[in-house]
Amino acid sequence: xxxxxxxxxxxxxxxxxxxxxxxxxxxxxxxxxxxxxxxxxxxxxxxxxxxxxxxxxxxxxxxxxxxxxxxxxxxxxxxxxxxxxxxxxxxxxxxxxxxxxxxxxxxxxxxxxxxxxxxxxxxxxxxxxxxxxxxxxxxxxxxxxxxxxxxxxxxxxxxxxxxxxxxxxxxxxxxxxxxxxxxxxxxxxxxxxxxxxxxxxxxxxxxxxxxxxxxxx
Amino acid sequence: xxxxxxxxxxxxxxxxxxxxxxxxxxxxxxxxxxxxxxxxxxxxxxxxxxxxxxxxxxxxxxxxxxxxxxxxxxxxxxxxxxxxxxxxxxxxxxxxxxxxxxxxxxxxxxxxxxxxxxxxxxxxxxxxxxxxxxxxxxxxxxxxxxxxxxxxxxxxxxxxxxxxxxxxxxxxxxxxxxxxxxxxxxxxxxxxxxxxxxxxxxxxxxxxxxxxxxxxx
DNA sequence: GGTAATATCAGCGAAAGCACTGATGGAGAA
DNA sequence: TTCTCCATCAGTGCTTTCGCTGATATTACC
Numbered sequence: 001x002x003x004x005x006x007x008x009x010x011x012x013x014x015x016x017x018x019x020x021x022x023x024x025x026x027x028x029x030x031x032x033x034x035x036x037x038x039x040x041x042x043x044x045x046x047x048x049x050x051x052x053x054x055x056x057x058x059x060x061x062x063x064x065x066x067x068x069x070x071x072x073x074x075x076x077x078x079x080x081x082x083x084x085x086x087x088x089x090x091x092x093x094x095x096x097x098x099x100x101x102x103x104x105x106x107x108x109x110x111x112x113x114x115x116x117x118x119x120x121x122x123x124x125x126x127x128x129x130x131x132x133x134x135x136x137x138x139x140x141x142x143x144x145x146x147x148x149x150x151x152x153x154x155x156x157x158x159x160x161x162x163x164x165x166x167x168x169x170x171x172x173x174x175x176x177x178x179x180x181x182x183x184x185x186x187x188x189x190x191x192x193x194x195x196x197x198x199x200x201x202x203x204x205x206x207x208x209x210x211x212x213x214x215x216x217x
Numbered sequence: 218x219x220x221x222x223x224x225x226x227x228x229x230x231x232x233x234x235x236x237x238x239x240x241x242x243x244x245x246x247x248x249x250x251x252x253x254x255x256x257x258x259x260x261x262x263x264x265x266x267x268x269x270x271x272x273x274x275x276x277x278x279x280x281x282x283x284x285x286x287x288x289x290x291x292x293x294x295x296x297x298x299x300x301x302x303x304x305x306x307x308x309x310x311x312x313x314x315x316x317x318x319x320x321x322x323x324x325x326x327x328x329x330x331x332x333x334x335x336x337x338x339x340x341x342x343x344x345x346x347x348x349x350x351x352x353x354x355x356x357x358x359x360x361x362x363x364x365x366x367x368x369x370x371x372x373x374x375x376x377x378x379x380x381x382x383x384x385x386x387x388x389x390x391x392x393x394x395x396x397x398x399x400x401x402x403x404x405x406x407x408x409x410x411x412x413x414x415x416x417x418x419x420x421x422x423x424x425x426x427x428x429x430x431x432x433x434x
Numbered sequence: 435g436g437t438a439a440t441a442t443c444a445g446c447g448a449a450a451g452c453a454c455t456g457a458t459g460g461a462g463a464a
Numbered sequence: 465t466t467c468t469c470c471a472t473c474a475g476t477g478c479t480t481t482c483g484c485t486g487a488t489a490t491t492a493c494c
Contacts, residue, residue, distance in 0.1 A: 018325075018329055019235075019240075021239070021243055022235075022241075025239060026235075026242045087235065110233035114234070117235060170417075173480075183443055186441075188482080189442085191482085196483095203421050212433070374469085390451075399472070405450095409453070
Protein backbone atom coordinates (compact mmCIF):
# COMPACT_ATOMS: atom_id res chain seq x y z
CA UNK A 1 0.00 0.00 0.00
CA UNK A 2 1.41 3.29 -0.98
CA UNK A 3 0.25 6.40 0.70
CA UNK A 4 -1.12 7.40 -2.66
CA UNK A 5 -3.21 4.35 -3.37
CA UNK A 6 -4.91 6.25 -6.19
CA UNK A 7 -7.82 7.47 -4.16
CA UNK A 8 -9.28 10.76 -5.24
CA UNK A 9 -8.26 13.26 -2.59
CA UNK A 10 -10.99 15.72 -1.72
CA UNK A 11 -11.52 18.89 0.22
CA UNK A 12 -15.10 19.71 1.22
CA UNK A 13 -16.02 23.30 2.04
CA UNK A 14 -19.45 24.28 3.33
CA UNK A 15 -20.34 26.50 6.23
CA UNK A 16 -23.33 24.40 7.20
CA UNK A 17 -21.87 21.79 9.46
CA UNK A 18 -24.80 19.43 9.17
CA UNK A 19 -24.72 19.56 5.41
CA UNK A 20 -20.97 19.30 5.18
CA UNK A 21 -20.63 16.42 7.57
CA UNK A 22 -23.49 14.69 5.88
CA UNK A 23 -21.81 14.90 2.52
CA UNK A 24 -18.48 13.83 3.96
CA UNK A 25 -20.15 10.91 5.69
CA UNK A 26 -21.59 9.91 2.37
CA UNK A 27 -18.34 10.22 0.49
CA UNK A 28 -16.67 8.00 3.04
CA UNK A 29 -18.94 5.20 1.91
CA UNK A 30 -17.02 5.20 -1.36
CA UNK A 31 -13.57 3.66 -1.29
CA UNK A 32 -12.42 5.68 -4.22
CA UNK A 33 -12.70 8.96 -2.34
CA UNK A 34 -10.56 10.30 0.43
CA UNK A 35 -11.76 13.41 2.20
CA UNK A 36 -8.56 14.93 3.47
CA UNK A 37 -9.96 18.17 4.82
CA UNK A 38 -13.14 20.04 5.70
CA UNK A 39 -13.47 23.81 5.66
CA UNK A 40 -16.08 26.16 7.07
CA UNK A 41 -15.29 29.21 5.02
CA UNK A 42 -13.44 30.52 1.99
CA UNK A 43 -10.41 31.71 3.89
CA UNK A 44 -9.79 28.32 5.39
CA UNK A 45 -10.39 26.73 2.01
CA UNK A 46 -7.70 28.73 0.26
CA UNK A 47 -5.20 27.82 2.97
CA UNK A 48 -6.20 24.18 2.85
CA UNK A 49 -5.80 24.05 -0.90
CA UNK A 50 -2.27 25.38 -0.65
CA UNK A 51 -1.41 22.96 2.11
CA UNK A 52 -2.98 19.76 0.81
CA UNK A 53 -3.18 20.25 -2.94
CA UNK A 54 -6.29 18.10 -3.34
CA UNK A 55 -7.44 16.40 -6.50
CA UNK A 56 -10.90 17.88 -6.40
CA UNK A 57 -12.47 20.64 -4.33
CA UNK A 58 -16.14 20.48 -3.38
CA UNK A 59 -17.50 23.79 -2.28
CA UNK A 60 -20.67 25.65 -1.52
CA UNK A 61 -20.78 29.13 -3.00
CA UNK A 62 -22.56 30.89 -0.18
CA UNK A 63 -20.04 30.97 2.59
CA UNK A 64 -19.24 33.56 5.21
CA UNK A 65 -15.97 35.47 5.34
CA UNK A 66 -15.34 35.08 1.66
CA UNK A 67 -17.85 35.00 -1.13
CA UNK A 68 -17.79 31.82 -3.12
CA UNK A 69 -16.81 33.54 -6.35
CA UNK A 70 -13.94 35.29 -4.67
CA UNK A 71 -12.89 32.06 -3.03
CA UNK A 72 -12.75 30.30 -6.39
CA UNK A 73 -10.66 33.13 -7.72
CA UNK A 74 -8.17 32.83 -4.89
CA UNK A 75 -8.02 29.10 -5.18
CA UNK A 76 -7.31 29.32 -8.88
CA UNK A 77 -4.66 31.93 -8.19
CA UNK A 78 -2.93 29.49 -5.89
CA UNK A 79 -3.35 26.43 -8.08
CA UNK A 80 -4.29 27.27 -11.61
CA UNK A 81 -5.06 23.60 -12.23
CA UNK A 82 -7.38 23.29 -9.23
CA UNK A 83 -10.51 21.34 -9.97
CA UNK A 84 -13.39 23.08 -8.30
CA UNK A 85 -16.82 21.45 -8.14
CA UNK A 86 -19.46 23.84 -6.92
CA UNK A 87 -22.37 22.56 -4.88
CA UNK A 88 -25.33 24.86 -4.78
CA UNK A 89 -29.04 25.17 -4.44
CA UNK A 90 -29.49 27.73 -7.17
CA UNK A 91 -30.12 26.62 -10.69
CA UNK A 92 -30.07 30.11 -12.17
CA UNK A 93 -28.13 30.26 -15.37
CA UNK A 94 -26.54 33.52 -14.30
CA UNK A 95 -24.92 31.75 -11.43
CA UNK A 96 -23.59 28.99 -13.59
CA UNK A 97 -22.13 31.30 -16.17
CA UNK A 98 -20.46 33.41 -13.50
CA UNK A 99 -18.97 30.35 -11.84
CA UNK A 100 -17.79 28.96 -15.13
CA UNK A 101 -16.01 32.20 -15.86
CA UNK A 102 -14.53 32.27 -12.41
CA UNK A 103 -12.87 28.97 -13.19
CA UNK A 104 -15.11 26.35 -11.64
CA UNK A 105 -15.00 23.09 -13.57
CA UNK A 106 -18.24 21.66 -12.35
CA UNK A 107 -21.59 22.67 -11.01
CA UNK A 108 -23.94 20.42 -9.11
CA UNK A 109 -27.27 21.15 -7.53
CA UNK A 110 -27.89 19.96 -4.03
CA UNK A 111 -30.97 18.28 -5.40
CA UNK A 112 -28.68 15.90 -7.24
CA UNK A 113 -28.28 12.27 -6.31
CA UNK A 114 -25.22 10.84 -4.67
CA UNK A 115 -24.48 8.98 -7.87
CA UNK A 116 -24.35 12.21 -9.76
CA UNK A 117 -22.01 13.63 -7.18
CA UNK A 118 -19.67 10.68 -7.57
CA UNK A 119 -19.87 10.97 -11.33
CA UNK A 120 -19.09 14.66 -11.21
CA UNK A 121 -16.11 14.15 -8.95
CA UNK A 122 -14.73 11.46 -11.24
CA UNK A 123 -15.28 13.66 -14.27
CA UNK A 124 -13.31 16.51 -12.76
CA UNK A 125 -10.57 14.18 -11.59
CA UNK A 126 -10.17 12.98 -15.17
CA UNK A 127 -9.78 16.52 -16.32
CA UNK A 128 -13.29 16.89 -17.68
CA UNK A 129 -15.94 19.38 -16.71
CA UNK A 130 -19.37 18.75 -15.33
CA UNK A 131 -22.12 21.25 -16.05
CA UNK A 132 -25.86 20.86 -16.60
CA UNK A 133 -26.98 20.86 -20.21
CA UNK A 134 -28.63 24.22 -19.92
CA UNK A 135 -25.31 25.85 -19.34
CA UNK A 136 -23.61 24.15 -22.27
CA UNK A 137 -26.27 25.60 -24.51
CA UNK A 138 -25.95 28.99 -22.99
CA UNK A 139 -22.20 29.00 -23.37
CA UNK A 140 -22.54 28.02 -27.00
CA UNK A 141 -25.02 30.77 -27.66
CA UNK A 142 -22.79 33.33 -26.00
CA UNK A 143 -19.86 32.03 -27.98
CA UNK A 144 -21.72 32.17 -31.26
CA UNK A 145 -23.59 35.34 -30.61
CA UNK A 146 -21.29 38.13 -29.59
CA UNK A 147 -19.79 37.41 -26.23
CA UNK A 148 -21.77 39.93 -24.27
CA UNK A 149 -24.35 39.83 -21.53
CA UNK A 150 -23.80 37.36 -18.71
CA UNK A 151 -23.99 39.87 -15.90
CA UNK A 152 -27.50 40.40 -14.71
CA UNK A 153 -27.63 44.04 -15.67
CA UNK A 154 -25.13 43.76 -18.48
CA UNK A 155 -27.70 42.43 -20.88
CA UNK A 156 -29.97 45.40 -20.37
CA UNK A 157 -29.83 48.61 -22.30
CA UNK A 158 -29.51 51.93 -20.51
CA UNK A 159 -33.21 52.61 -20.64
CA UNK A 160 -34.12 49.10 -19.61
CA UNK A 161 -31.87 49.42 -16.60
CA UNK A 162 -33.62 52.61 -15.56
CA UNK A 163 -36.99 50.92 -15.86
CA UNK A 164 -35.68 47.87 -14.06
CA UNK A 165 -34.72 49.85 -10.99
CA UNK A 166 -38.03 51.64 -10.90
CA UNK A 167 -39.92 48.39 -11.24
CA UNK A 168 -38.10 46.73 -8.37
CA UNK A 169 -38.64 49.91 -6.40
CA UNK A 170 -42.33 49.07 -6.56
CA UNK A 171 -43.53 51.53 -9.18
CA UNK A 172 -46.25 50.76 -11.71
CA UNK A 173 -45.62 51.28 -15.39
CA UNK A 174 -47.73 54.40 -15.31
CA UNK A 175 -45.60 55.80 -12.51
CA UNK A 176 -42.48 54.94 -14.39
CA UNK A 177 -43.76 56.56 -17.55
CA UNK A 178 -44.24 59.75 -15.58
CA UNK A 179 -40.87 59.57 -13.89
CA UNK A 180 -38.98 58.88 -17.08
CA UNK A 181 -41.23 61.09 -19.19
CA UNK A 182 -42.29 58.49 -21.70
CA UNK A 183 -45.51 56.88 -22.87
CA UNK A 184 -46.87 54.25 -20.52
CA UNK A 185 -46.77 51.87 -23.47
CA UNK A 186 -43.07 52.45 -23.84
CA UNK A 187 -42.58 51.79 -20.19
CA UNK A 188 -44.55 48.58 -20.54
CA UNK A 189 -42.40 47.52 -23.46
CA UNK A 190 -39.21 48.13 -21.55
CA UNK A 191 -40.60 46.28 -18.59
CA UNK A 192 -41.51 43.36 -20.80
CA UNK A 193 -38.06 43.18 -22.30
CA UNK A 194 -36.51 43.27 -18.86
CA UNK A 195 -38.62 40.33 -17.75
CA UNK A 196 -37.68 38.42 -20.88
CA UNK A 197 -33.97 39.11 -20.55
CA UNK A 198 -33.98 38.24 -16.89
CA UNK A 199 -35.93 35.11 -17.70
CA UNK A 200 -38.61 35.59 -15.08
CA UNK A 201 -42.37 35.32 -15.43
CA UNK A 202 -43.52 38.32 -13.47
CA UNK A 203 -42.60 41.24 -11.29
CA UNK A 204 -42.65 39.15 -8.15
CA UNK A 205 -39.94 36.88 -9.46
CA UNK A 206 -38.00 39.83 -10.79
CA UNK A 207 -37.81 41.36 -7.36
CA UNK A 208 -36.83 38.07 -5.82
CA UNK A 209 -34.01 37.88 -8.31
CA UNK A 210 -32.97 41.45 -7.59
CA UNK A 211 -32.97 40.68 -3.89
CA UNK A 212 -30.81 37.61 -4.40
CA UNK A 213 -28.35 39.67 -6.37
CA UNK A 214 -28.30 42.36 -3.75
CA UNK A 215 -29.81 44.95 -6.04
CA UNK A 216 -32.46 46.22 -3.67
CA UNK A 217 -31.99 49.39 -1.64
CA UNK B 218 -45.87 -0.15 23.09
CA UNK B 219 -42.52 -0.12 21.43
CA UNK B 220 -42.32 -3.06 19.13
CA UNK B 221 -38.92 -2.30 17.76
CA UNK B 222 -36.65 -1.63 20.73
CA UNK B 223 -36.74 1.98 21.81
CA UNK B 224 -35.18 3.70 18.90
CA UNK B 225 -36.41 7.15 18.04
CA UNK B 226 -38.26 6.83 14.75
CA UNK B 227 -37.53 9.69 12.35
CA UNK B 228 -38.75 11.08 9.07
CA UNK B 229 -36.35 13.34 7.22
CA UNK B 230 -37.72 15.77 4.64
CA UNK B 231 -35.47 17.90 2.46
CA UNK B 232 -35.66 18.47 -1.26
CA UNK B 233 -31.90 18.57 -1.63
CA UNK B 234 -30.99 14.95 -2.07
CA UNK B 235 -27.35 15.44 -1.22
CA UNK B 236 -28.15 17.25 1.97
CA UNK B 237 -30.90 14.86 2.96
CA UNK B 238 -28.93 11.72 2.33
CA UNK B 239 -25.98 13.21 4.09
CA UNK B 240 -28.00 13.89 7.19
CA UNK B 241 -29.59 10.47 7.05
CA UNK B 242 -26.21 8.88 6.66
CA UNK B 243 -25.08 10.73 9.70
CA UNK B 244 -28.10 9.77 11.77
CA UNK B 245 -27.53 6.13 10.93
CA UNK B 246 -24.25 6.34 12.82
CA UNK B 247 -26.30 6.68 15.97
CA UNK B 248 -27.95 3.55 17.26
CA UNK B 249 -30.64 5.48 19.02
CA UNK B 250 -32.14 6.81 15.80
CA UNK B 251 -34.09 5.00 13.17
CA UNK B 252 -34.77 6.88 9.95
CA UNK B 253 -37.92 5.24 8.69
CA UNK B 254 -38.63 7.49 5.75
CA UNK B 255 -37.21 10.22 3.54
CA UNK B 256 -39.31 12.80 1.71
CA UNK B 257 -38.53 15.23 -1.08
CA UNK B 258 -41.42 17.62 -0.61
CA UNK B 259 -44.19 18.70 1.69
CA UNK B 260 -46.87 16.66 0.00
CA UNK B 261 -44.95 13.44 0.45
CA UNK B 262 -44.15 14.42 4.01
CA UNK B 263 -47.75 14.82 5.03
CA UNK B 264 -48.58 11.44 3.55
CA UNK B 265 -45.59 9.84 5.23
CA UNK B 266 -46.50 11.26 8.61
CA UNK B 267 -49.97 9.78 8.35
CA UNK B 268 -48.60 6.45 7.29
CA UNK B 269 -45.67 6.03 9.65
CA UNK B 270 -46.51 8.20 12.63
CA UNK B 271 -42.88 8.98 13.44
CA UNK B 272 -41.56 10.13 16.80
CA UNK B 273 -39.82 13.17 15.38
CA UNK B 274 -39.96 14.91 12.01
CA UNK B 275 -36.87 16.61 10.64
CA UNK B 276 -37.69 19.02 7.86
CA UNK B 277 -36.29 21.78 5.75
CA UNK B 278 -38.64 24.73 5.37
CA UNK B 279 -37.90 25.62 1.79
CA UNK B 280 -39.30 22.80 -0.22
CA UNK B 281 -41.06 22.66 -3.57
CA UNK B 282 -44.70 21.73 -4.01
CA UNK B 283 -45.60 22.85 -0.53
CA UNK B 284 -44.12 25.66 1.47
CA UNK B 285 -42.62 24.57 4.75
CA UNK B 286 -45.05 26.53 6.87
CA UNK B 287 -47.95 25.06 5.02
CA UNK B 288 -46.45 21.63 5.36
CA UNK B 289 -46.10 22.03 9.12
CA UNK B 290 -49.69 23.13 9.29
CA UNK B 291 -50.84 20.08 7.43
CA UNK B 292 -48.72 17.77 9.48
CA UNK B 293 -50.12 19.20 12.70
CA UNK B 294 -53.60 18.86 11.29
CA UNK B 295 -52.97 15.18 10.80
CA UNK B 296 -51.18 14.58 14.06
CA UNK B 297 -51.67 17.37 16.53
CA UNK B 298 -48.94 15.87 18.69
CA UNK B 299 -46.40 15.68 15.86
CA UNK B 300 -42.93 16.76 16.89
CA UNK B 301 -41.52 18.86 14.11
CA UNK B 302 -37.87 19.89 14.15
CA UNK B 303 -37.11 22.46 11.48
CA UNK B 304 -33.70 22.48 9.84
CA UNK B 305 -32.85 25.71 8.14
CA UNK B 306 -30.11 28.05 7.09
CA UNK B 307 -31.89 31.19 8.19
CA UNK B 308 -31.48 32.55 11.64
CA UNK B 309 -33.97 35.38 11.23
CA UNK B 310 -36.17 35.81 14.23
CA UNK B 311 -39.21 36.35 12.04
CA UNK B 312 -38.87 32.88 10.73
CA UNK B 313 -38.56 31.36 14.13
CA UNK B 314 -41.60 33.13 15.46
CA UNK B 315 -43.63 32.09 12.46
CA UNK B 316 -42.51 28.50 12.77
CA UNK B 317 -43.15 28.49 16.47
CA UNK B 318 -46.66 29.72 15.86
CA UNK B 319 -47.18 27.19 13.13
CA UNK B 320 -46.51 24.48 15.65
CA UNK B 321 -42.89 23.52 15.13
CA UNK B 322 -41.30 22.34 18.36
CA UNK B 323 -37.73 22.89 17.42
CA UNK B 324 -35.54 24.98 15.19
CA UNK B 325 -32.00 24.14 14.22
CA UNK B 326 -29.60 25.93 11.93
CA UNK B 327 -27.75 23.90 9.38
CA UNK B 328 -24.60 25.43 10.80
CA UNK B 329 -25.21 23.39 13.92
CA UNK B 330 -23.09 20.46 14.89
CA UNK B 331 -24.22 16.88 14.72
CA UNK B 332 -24.21 16.77 18.49
CA UNK B 333 -26.67 19.61 18.62
CA UNK B 334 -28.86 17.81 16.13
CA UNK B 335 -28.88 14.70 18.27
CA UNK B 336 -29.60 16.78 21.35
CA UNK B 337 -32.47 18.53 19.63
CA UNK B 338 -34.01 15.28 18.45
CA UNK B 339 -33.80 13.82 21.92
CA UNK B 340 -35.34 16.96 23.41
CA UNK B 341 -38.33 16.79 21.10
CA UNK B 342 -38.73 13.11 21.67
CA UNK B 343 -38.97 13.76 25.40
CA UNK B 344 -41.71 16.28 24.76
CA UNK B 345 -39.52 19.33 25.14
CA UNK B 346 -38.88 22.08 22.64
CA UNK B 347 -35.61 23.19 21.16
CA UNK B 348 -35.20 26.80 20.10
CA UNK B 349 -32.24 29.16 20.12
CA UNK B 350 -32.11 31.55 23.04
CA UNK B 351 -32.93 34.56 20.91
CA UNK B 352 -36.38 33.19 20.27
CA UNK B 353 -37.14 32.46 23.89
CA UNK B 354 -36.44 36.09 24.67
CA UNK B 355 -38.57 37.30 21.82
CA UNK B 356 -41.49 35.14 22.85
CA UNK B 357 -41.22 36.43 26.41
CA UNK B 358 -41.27 40.00 25.21
CA UNK B 359 -44.40 39.33 23.18
CA UNK B 360 -46.00 37.87 26.26
CA UNK B 361 -44.92 40.64 28.62
CA UNK B 362 -44.64 43.81 26.62
CA UNK B 363 -48.15 43.34 25.39
CA UNK B 364 -49.55 44.71 22.20
CA UNK B 365 -46.39 45.31 20.28
CA UNK B 366 -46.50 43.43 17.02
CA UNK B 367 -42.84 42.45 17.29
CA UNK B 368 -43.07 40.40 14.21
CA UNK B 369 -44.00 41.35 10.73
CA UNK B 370 -45.85 38.10 10.50
CA UNK B 371 -47.36 38.34 13.93
CA UNK B 372 -50.33 40.36 12.75
CA UNK B 373 -51.26 37.81 10.16
CA UNK B 374 -53.53 34.88 10.72
CA UNK B 375 -52.34 31.37 10.03
CA UNK B 376 -53.92 31.29 6.59
CA UNK B 377 -52.68 34.74 5.72
CA UNK B 378 -49.16 33.71 6.59
CA UNK B 379 -49.39 30.75 4.27
CA UNK B 380 -50.62 32.94 1.47
CA UNK B 381 -47.96 35.51 2.24
CA UNK B 382 -45.14 33.04 1.77
CA UNK B 383 -46.57 31.78 -1.47
CA UNK B 384 -47.03 35.31 -2.78
CA UNK B 385 -43.46 36.31 -2.07
CA UNK B 386 -42.38 33.04 -3.63
CA UNK B 387 -43.73 34.46 -6.87
CA UNK B 388 -46.96 32.53 -7.18
CA UNK B 389 -50.12 33.98 -8.63
CA UNK B 390 -53.37 33.83 -6.70
CA UNK B 391 -54.58 31.08 -8.97
CA UNK B 392 -51.47 29.05 -8.21
CA UNK B 393 -51.92 29.66 -4.52
CA UNK B 394 -55.55 28.65 -4.66
CA UNK B 395 -54.42 25.36 -6.16
CA UNK B 396 -51.62 24.82 -3.68
CA UNK B 397 -53.77 25.58 -0.66
CA UNK B 398 -56.85 24.03 -2.15
CA UNK B 399 -59.13 27.03 -1.93
CA UNK B 400 -61.11 29.24 -4.29
CA UNK B 401 -59.05 31.78 -6.18
CA UNK B 402 -61.33 34.42 -4.73
CA UNK B 403 -60.45 33.31 -1.23
CA UNK B 404 -56.79 33.45 -2.11
CA UNK B 405 -57.32 36.96 -3.47
CA UNK B 406 -59.04 37.99 -0.28
CA UNK B 407 -56.22 36.69 1.86
CA UNK B 408 -53.71 38.38 -0.37
CA UNK B 409 -55.60 41.64 -0.09
CA UNK B 410 -55.66 41.44 3.68
CA UNK B 411 -51.95 40.70 3.76
CA UNK B 412 -51.26 43.79 1.65
CA UNK B 413 -53.42 45.88 3.94
CA UNK B 414 -51.86 44.60 7.15
CA UNK B 415 -48.38 45.00 5.79
CA UNK B 416 -49.33 48.47 4.61
CA UNK B 417 -48.04 48.10 1.09
CA UNK B 418 -49.73 48.96 -2.18
CA UNK B 419 -48.85 45.97 -4.30
CA UNK B 420 -46.99 42.72 -4.58
CA UNK B 421 -43.80 44.42 -5.63
CA UNK B 422 -43.62 46.40 -2.41
CA UNK B 423 -44.57 43.35 -0.42
CA UNK B 424 -41.62 41.41 -1.75
CA UNK B 425 -39.29 44.32 -1.12
CA UNK B 426 -40.51 44.35 2.44
CA UNK B 427 -40.04 40.61 2.74
CA UNK B 428 -36.53 40.96 1.36
CA UNK B 429 -35.69 43.71 3.84
CA UNK B 430 -36.89 41.51 6.66
CA UNK B 431 -34.88 38.58 5.40
CA UNK B 432 -37.95 36.54 4.67
CA UNK B 433 -36.93 35.46 1.21
CA UNK B 434 -35.33 32.08 1.26
C1' DG C 435 -24.91 53.34 -47.81
C1' DG C 436 -26.35 49.44 -45.48
C1' DT C 437 -26.94 47.18 -41.14
C1' DA C 438 -27.77 46.72 -36.32
C1' DA C 439 -29.04 48.28 -31.95
C1' DT C 440 -31.70 51.36 -29.41
C1' DA C 441 -35.59 54.26 -27.98
C1' DT C 442 -39.87 55.51 -28.94
C1' DC C 443 -45.03 54.84 -29.66
C1' DA C 444 -49.27 52.04 -30.34
C1' DG C 445 -52.90 48.41 -30.40
C1' DC C 446 -54.94 44.06 -28.97
C1' DG C 447 -56.34 40.50 -25.85
C1' DA C 448 -55.81 37.54 -22.06
C1' DA C 449 -54.55 37.23 -17.40
C1' DA C 450 -53.77 38.90 -12.97
C1' DG C 451 -54.11 42.21 -9.38
C1' DC C 452 -56.63 45.19 -6.34
C1' DA C 453 -60.63 47.44 -3.84
C1' DC C 454 -64.80 47.09 -2.53
C1' DT C 455 -69.11 44.68 -0.61
C1' DG C 456 -71.71 41.02 1.26
C1' DA C 457 -72.62 36.37 3.05
C1' DT C 458 -72.04 31.84 5.68
C1' DG C 459 -70.26 28.64 9.09
C1' DG C 460 -67.17 27.35 12.81
C1' DA C 461 -64.30 28.04 17.00
C1' DG C 462 -63.48 30.22 21.04
C1' DA C 463 -64.10 33.79 24.49
C1' DA C 464 -66.84 36.89 27.37
C1' DT D 465 -75.71 32.43 24.44
C1' DT D 466 -74.06 36.31 22.22
C1' DC D 467 -69.99 38.22 20.18
C1' DT D 468 -65.80 38.33 17.80
C1' DC D 469 -62.34 36.44 14.90
C1' DC D 470 -61.31 33.50 11.30
C1' DA D 471 -61.81 31.04 6.93
C1' DT D 472 -64.44 30.54 3.20
C1' DC D 473 -66.83 31.90 -1.22
C1' DA D 474 -68.74 35.23 -4.46
C1' DG D 475 -69.65 39.37 -7.33
C1' DT D 476 -68.54 43.95 -9.49
C1' DG D 477 -65.51 47.10 -11.42
C1' DC D 478 -61.41 48.97 -12.42
C1' DT D 479 -56.33 48.91 -13.01
C1' DT D 480 -52.19 46.68 -14.11
C1' DT D 481 -49.46 43.23 -16.07
C1' DC D 482 -47.88 40.65 -19.82
C1' DG D 483 -47.27 38.70 -24.50
C1' DC D 484 -47.39 39.70 -29.15
C1' DT D 485 -47.09 42.41 -33.28
C1' DG D 486 -45.79 46.27 -35.89
C1' DA D 487 -44.03 50.86 -36.80
C1' DT D 488 -40.67 55.02 -37.00
C1' DA D 489 -36.51 57.82 -35.89
C1' DT D 490 -31.82 58.15 -34.27
C1' DT D 491 -27.35 56.63 -33.61
C1' DA D 492 -23.37 54.21 -34.64
C1' DC D 493 -20.54 51.06 -36.82
C1' DC D 494 -18.41 48.80 -40.90
